[in-house]
Amino acid sequence: DADVTQTPRNRITKTGKRIMLECSQTKGHDRMYWYRQDPGLGLQLIYYSFDVKDINKGEISDGYSVSRQAQAKFSLSLESAIPNQTALYFCATSEPLAGGGETQYFGPGTRLLVL
Amino acid sequence: AQSVTQLDSQVPVFEEAPVELRCNYSSSVSVYLFWYVQYPNQGLQLLLKYLSGSTLVESINGFEAEFNKSQTSFHLRKPSVHISDTAEYFCAVSLVSNTDKLIFGTGTRLQVFP
Numbered sequence: 759d760a761d762v763t764q765t766p767r768n769r770i771t772k773t774g775k776r777i778m779l780e781c782s783q784t785k786g787h788d789r790m791y792w793y794r795q796d797p798g799l800g801l802q803l804i805y806y807s808f809d810v811k812d813i814n815k816g817e818i819s820d821g822y823s824v825s826r827q828a829q830a831k832f833s834l835s836l837e838s839a840i841p842n843q844t845a846l847y848f849c850a851t852s853e854p855l856a857g858g859g860e861t862q863y864f865g866p867g868t869r870l871l872v873l
Numbered sequence: 874a875q876s877v878t879q880l881d882s883q884v885p886v887f888e889e890a891p892v893e894l895r896c897n898y899s900s901s902v903s904v905y906l907f908w909y910v911q912y913p914n915q916g917l918q919l920l921l922k923y924l925s926g927s928t929l930v931e932s933i934n935g936f937e938a939e940f941n942k943s944q945t946s947f948h949l950r951k952p953s954v955h956i957s958d959t960a961e962y963f964c965a966v967s968l969v970s971n972t973d974k975l976i977f978g979t980g981t982r983l984q985v986f987p
Contacts, residue, residue: 762916798882800963800979801917808973816974848916857924859905860972864916 761785762865764849770871771839779834779868781849789852790832791862792816792824794845801848807832839872846870875900877964877978885984888956894949894981896938896964903969906947908938911961911980920962923947934958959985 762783771777783790788809793801793816803816805824813824821843825833836843847868852860876899886892898904905924909917921932928940938949947964964978 801977
């Protein structure tokens with residue numbers, strides 16, 4: 759089984775709808791992240807969480823909210839979806855590396871289309 | 874602020890040819906450097922990293938990258954590519970003093986042709 763799972767894998771929604779993307783992990787990591795990927799822009803950080811009570815905004819948090827229901831679960835919500843939120847969304851966890859830095863582990867992604 | 878530049882958005886190459894994917898970073902403080910790879914329809918996975926010590930680091934599948942502090946670069950190379958290396962490659966940095974976040978480049982799509 760995958761260590762970081764995302765549901766749904768694909769989603770089509772309409773402008774103005776509220777949707778939730780879910781992420782679960784079995785790696786036991788405290789740190790979790792939500793990114794969006796747009797062609798030519800790389801990955802942009804939306805929100806990150808260091809534990810259940812610690813939620814932080816990333817570079818592009820406007821229009822999004824998150825919930826850390828448990829160490830293993832981190833959900834991303836689009837309160838009122840708009841077409842420019844059409845993108846590929848990734849959840850990730852991270853763990854410290856011996857010698858410094860951290861490694862991030864990514865889920866398979868959720869492809870979202872907002873009509 | 875830190876930033877990462879990958880100048881080449883796409884690199885087409887024939888199988889068994891050498892390849893270099895360029896990465897330059899900007900930072901006034903010490904950084905850790907990473908290359909992540911994204912195969913089609915998958916999430917990113919760590920390819921290799923530079924934390925300290927030897928400036929040349931290698932991956933298990935034949936890629937290598939060299940940290941050049943004076944050039945602020947961390948270019949990725951492979952002497953002979955395979956079809957299976959077709960993927961998107963992302964360079965990333967994090968601060969030594971604050972590893973909370975990774976800053977990614979815009980990615981380079983490596984397309985290997987037979």
